[in-house]
Amino acid sequence: MVVIDVDNVTRIYQKYSTRHRFKTFKSSFVKGDLFKAIKPDELVTALDKVNFQVHEGTAFGVIGENGSGKSTLLKIITGIAKPTSGKVSVQGKVSALIELGAGFHPEISGRENVFINGIMLGLSKKEIIKKFDDIVRFAQLEDFIDAPVKTYSSGMYMRLGFSIAINVNPDILLIDEVLAVGDASFVPKCLDRIDDFRRRKKTILFVSHDLATVEKICDRVLWLKEGRMQMIAEPKRAIDAYLQDIAEMQEEDFEYRQKAIENAVEKEEEGEDRRQGRWGKKEIEITKVRMKNLEGKEKHVFSPDEGMDIEIDVVAKSRIKDFVFGIGIFNSQGISCYGTNTNSEEFKPLFIEGKGKIVCRLEKLNLINGTYYLDVAIHKIDGYPYDYHSNMYTFMISSLYKDVGVFRPEHSWSFSPAIKIKPAPPKKE
Amino acid sequence: MFHLFKNLKNVYKYRVLIQNLVSRELKARYRGTILGFLWSFFNPLLLMIVYTIVFGLIIRPRDPAFGGSPLMYALYLFCGVLPWTWFSSSSLESANVLMVQGNLIKKILFPVEILPIVVVTSNFVHFVFGLPILFLFAMIMLKKFTVYILFLPLVILVQFVFSLGFALIVSSLTVHFRDVKDILANLLTFWFFASPIIYTVKFESIQKHKWLQVMLDINPMTHIMQGYQNCVFFGEMIRWRRLGVTLLVSLVLFVIGYAIFDKLRDSFPEEV
Numbered sequence: 001m002v003v004i005d006v007d008n009v010t011r012i013y014q015k016y017s018t019r020h021r022f023k024t025f026k027s028s029f030v031k032g033d034l035f036k037a038i039k040p041d042e043l044v045t046a047l048d049k050v051n052f053q054v055h056e057g058t059a060f061g062v063i064g065e066n067g068s069g070k071s072t073l074l075k076i077i078t079g080i081a082k083p084t085s086g087k088v089s090v091q092g093k094v095s096a097l098i099e100l101g102a103g104f105h106p107e108i109s110g111r112e113n114v115f116i117n118g119i120m121l122g123l124s125k126k127e128i129i130k131k132f133d134d135i136v137r138f139a140q141l142e143d144f145i146d147a148p149v150k151t152y153s154s155g156m157y158m159r160l161g162f163s164i165a166i167n168v169n170p171d172i173l174l175i176d177e178v179l180a181v182g183d184a185s186f187v188p189k190c191l192d193r194i195d196d197f198r199r200r201k202k203t204i205l206f207v208s209h210d211l212a213t214v215e216k217i218c219d220r221v222l223w224l225k226e227g228r229m230q231m232i233a234e235p236k237r238a239i240d241a242y243l244q245d246i247a248e249m250q251e252e253d254f255e256y257r258q259k260a261i262e263n264a265v266e267k268e269e270e271g272e273d274r275r276q277g278r279w280g281k282k283e284i285e286i287t288k289v290r291m292k293n294l295e296g297k298e299k300h301v302f303s304p305d306e307g308m309d310i311e312i313d314v315v316a317k318s319r320i321k322d323f324v325f326g327i328g329i330f331n332s333q334g335i336s337c338y339g340t341n342t343n344s345e346e347f348k349p350l351f352i353e354g355k356g357k358i359v360c361r362l363e364k365l366n367l368i369n370g371t372y373y374l375d376v377a378i379h380k381i382d383g384y385p386y387d388y389h390s391n392m393y394t395f396m397i398s399s400l401y402k403d404v405g406v407f408r409p410e411h412s413w414s415f416s417p418a419i420k421i422k423p424a425p426p427k428k429e
Numbered sequence: 430m431f432h433l434f435k436n437l438k439n440v441y442k443y444r445v446l447i448q449n450l451v452s453r454e455l456k457a458r459y460r461g462t463i464l465g466f467l468w469s470f471f472n473p474l475l476l477m478i479v480y481t482i483v484f485g486l487i488i489r490p491r492d493p494a495f496g497g498s499p500l501m502y503a504l505y506l507f508c509g510v511l512p513w514t515w516f517s518s519s520s521l522e523s524a525n526v527l528m529v530q531g532n533l534i535k536k537i538l539f540p541v542e543i544l545p546i547v548v549v550t551s552n553f554v555h556f557v558f559g560l561p562i563l564f565l566f567a568m569i570m571l572k573k574f575t576v577y578i579l580f581l582p583l584v585i586l587v588q589f590v591f592s593l594g595f596a597l598i599v600s601s602l603t604v605h606f607r608d609v610k611d612i613l614a615n616l617l618t619f620w621f622f623a624s625p626i627i628y629t630v631k632f633e634s635i636q637k638h639k640w641l642q643v644m645l646d647i648n649p650m651t652h653i654m655q656g657y658q659n660c661v662f663f664g665e666m667i668r669w670r671r672l673g674v675t676l677l678v679s680l681v682l683f684v685i686g687y688a689i690f691d692k693l694r695d696s697f698p699e700e701v
Contacts, residue, residue: 013699075698079538082695102536107457116453119446120537148460 001091003172003203004054004077009086011047011072011227046072048227049086057201061218061235063211063242069227070207074098074176077205092171092203095121099176100161106150110141113149114164121168131167138189139163155183162186166193173197176207191217211239212400216424239400247301247398254300254394261392278392280385284323284352284378288313289393291374294361304365304399304408312358312376314387319353323386327360328375329367330391337367337406343381366408367397433687439540447543447550454551469558477507477566494631504570508662509626509654511563512585515556516592516650517617519549523596524603524610531701541697542690545596553589567661575664584656584667587676591649594682601690604700624650629658649675649682 047069054060062070075081076088078096103120104113114135118128128135136145139159144152152160166173175194194217197204208214214221214235221238223230225245231238265278292298294307302308310327326341342349374393379385401408415421440447459465480503484490488499495501523545527534530544568574603609625645628635635641645651652668652675659665 014696075535080535080698096537099532099536103530103533105453105457107460108453112449112453112456116446116449119443119449120533120539125445 001056002053003056003091004060004205005087005089006050006052006073006077007087007089009047009050009073009076009083009088010045011069011076011081012084013044013046013072014042046227047076047083047224050224050227050229052222052229052232054203054205056203057198058219059198059204059206059217061214061221061238062205062207062224063209063214063221063239064224064230065246067226068224070224071098071176072227073224074174074205074207078174090172093122093168094172094174095165095168095170096174097162097165097176098174100158100165101149102161104149104157104161107148109147110136110145110149110152110160114145114160117161117164118168121165123168135160135163135167138167138193140186155186159186162190166190170202172203172205174205174207177209211243212402215239215400243398247299250301250396250398251299254396257394258300261394265389265392277390278388279390280379280387282387283318284314284316284320284386286312286314286376286378286387286389289374289376289389291393291395300395301398302365302395304367304397304401307364308362308395310360310362310374310376312360314352314356314358314378316352316354316356319351320386321349321351322380323349323352324379324381325358325360326375326377326379328377330373330375331367331406332371332373335406337372339375341377349381364410365397366410368401368403368405368408369397369399371396432691433684436540436542436687436691440542440546443540443543446539447547450543450547451551451554454547455554466558469555470562473507473511473559473562476510477503477562480504480506492632494629500570504566505629505658505662506627507563507566508658509624511559512556512588512654512657513621513624513626513650514559515552516588516595517621518555519552519592519596520599520613520617521610522548522552523600524613527600527604527697527701534701535698541694542597542687545600545690546593548600549589549592549596553585553592563661571662571664573664575661577660577664577666580667581657581660584653584660584672587656587672587679588653590676590683591653591679594679594684594686597683597686597690601693601697604693604697620648620650623648624654625658626654630655649678 050069050073052060062073064070072081074096075098076083077090078094078098079090101113101117103117105116111132114132115125115128118131118135119125123131136142139156139162141156141160144156149157149160173194191213194204198217204217206214206217218235220232221235222232223238223242230245231241233241288311290298290311291300292309292311293302294309296309312325324341324343326339326343328339329337331337372395373391374395375388375390376393377385377388377390379388455466459468462468464471481500484503484506485500490499490502491497492502495505526544526548527541533539533544534541564578599609599613623644630636630642630645630651635645652671656667656672659667
């Protein structure tokens with residue numbers, strides 16, 4: 001059964017500039033028509049012909065960048081905003097975790113706020129009395145429930161908000177980015193509740209930037225970009241396409257940064273970052289450095305599972321017999337993640353003359369999320385530099401993994417039978 | 430009209446929320462004060478004491494309309510200021526309420542007209558807390574208790590409808606024209622003096638000028654204020670026809686106010 005039917009929904013926002021409003025306000029008195037003044041002077045299309053259906057008992061994800069229309073979509077489904085054109089029909093009781101604790105009054109106690117918030121979300125007084133203890137226990141606020149809400153920490157605030165909303169016991173749960181503020185012990189509890197929901201065949205609409213969670217929870221995912229539907233697919237496919245799109249945009253950004261760095265170095269200016277620089281007499285000159293994936297495509301944004309070819313074009317002014325090629329990778333804190341050169345790997349230089357090309361292949365990057373800088377250098381065995389490019393090249397690792405550190409060794413876990421532990425649900429392919 | 434009934438039915442479904450929001454508003458207002466709810470009695474009491482001192486001892490107006498007694502004038506003034514305060518604070522707070530509660534409007538689906546309704550209602554409760562003080566002083570100064578006080582609920586009802594209609598207009602327009610707030614503050618000052626609160630229509634100076642009488646007659650607040658003064662101060666029958674017409678005007682204002690509010694409703698989540 002289809003429980004959420006979004007049929008060709010377009011939402012156009014009207015922007016009113018204050019200057020314009022002021023002008024028309026005066027003129028509105030002259031013309032005697034106040035309503036004429038309430039006319040927009042700029043239109044923004046937040047949603048453009050969005051079409052999809054969510055079936056009962058499934059979890060539907062919506063992903064996209066900030067400003068892509070996700071929140072507008074949720075507001076239209078809850079009925080807070082109206083579509084400019086198109087139709088939305090929703091079967092069943094909806095509870096929206098859009099902003100937790102919206103409408104809490106800071107001066108009155110948590111207890112009174114539970115009642116008011118619950119009534120607002122559609123519970124009757126009796127239902128709240130019945131569920132009150134559950135709500136408080138789930139929020140872990142037994143000791144604070146009679147204190148005014150203004151004394152709560154933002155975590156307590158959010159826990160109470162979540163606890164009320166989830167206890168409304170809706171048929172359809174709309175979740176917008178609310179888990180982002182929870183602490184390490186509360187978020188898993190929330191996710192458990194959401195899982196519980198799924199098991200009871202209730203419908204979930206989940207909007208988030210946390211792609212790993214989207215992938216875990218959702219059956220199908222809609223990717224919105226600038227208000228338009230880019231794709232509805234299984235989570236893995238939609239998320240990959242979305243990440244790819246982001247990577248392409250970051251790519252442009254990186255190319256721009258790269259040029260800026262090269263220009264700065266050429267003019268021998270000191271960059272913002274002192275580590276950036278180029279030195280050496282250029283007896284052997286590095287003319288070009290490229291980063292490519294193993295398929296030969298030049299890029300700056302890599303996944304940790306990808307490999308990288310570092311291509312270095314060089315020109316030797318004369319026949320030189322003493323030379324070492326080296327590379328180094330640094331993270332954004334300046335920590336050396338990896339460095340090697342041909343000398344330490346015991347290559348024996350014979351000679352170099354004229355143009356040449358070196359490729360250093362990294363089979364798999366195995367780095368964690370972040371921005372990295374690349375050093376490329378040619379020097380004598382004793383360290384005298386011919387051409388040293390320090391931190392002049394930059395790339396980024398973008399991954400779904402949430403691990404930390406400098407480096408991501410390939411790893412797996414195993415447990416003896418005495419340990420009961422649930423594995424991550426298999427990633428849907 | 431069809432919309433109006435549908436909307437009213439919807440608001441009725443949320444009556445428990447209104448009730449809770451009003452009680453929240455009242456609790457929040459005095460939260461942290463030592464006297465708490467007693468302030469609702471003390472505020473009008475102190476006001477009345479100030480009036481008594483200023484007019485009974487210092488200014489000492491002796492108009493025959495108040496039996497030539499300065500103390501009577503203090504009571505008369507209080508009789509009008511108390512309901513006026515209900516109206517003016519309701520209006521001023523309504524002008525702000527949609528912006529103050531903007532977060533709520535953006536995040537939760539509920540009939541937004543509840544917010545101005547709650548403002549008018551919680552100010553009404555304050556007004557009611559002031560009534561015993563009014564009755565007390567009326568009893569002390571007039572030395573008798575008039576039966577016409579029984580008609581007071583009718584006057585209150587008229588003012589309630591009028592205040593609601595006005596609050597709906599003011600709250601929805603302020604969303605689009607923030608200027609309304611400032612215009613309103615000035616308008617209310619003017620309106621206060623344009624209504625018979627610190628004077629009565631029985632003054633000779635008013636009886637002499639026809640245009641002043643017309644101005645006072647077309648002001649709904651005149652008839653509402655006179656209603657209070659007749660019931661409590663003069664101990665006279667309320668003017669049925671005048672009050673009836675005012676009730677009708679109030680109902681029309683309410684319908685128009687609701688229509689404006691309804692028309693602008695969809696723009697609230699974006700504009701507050």
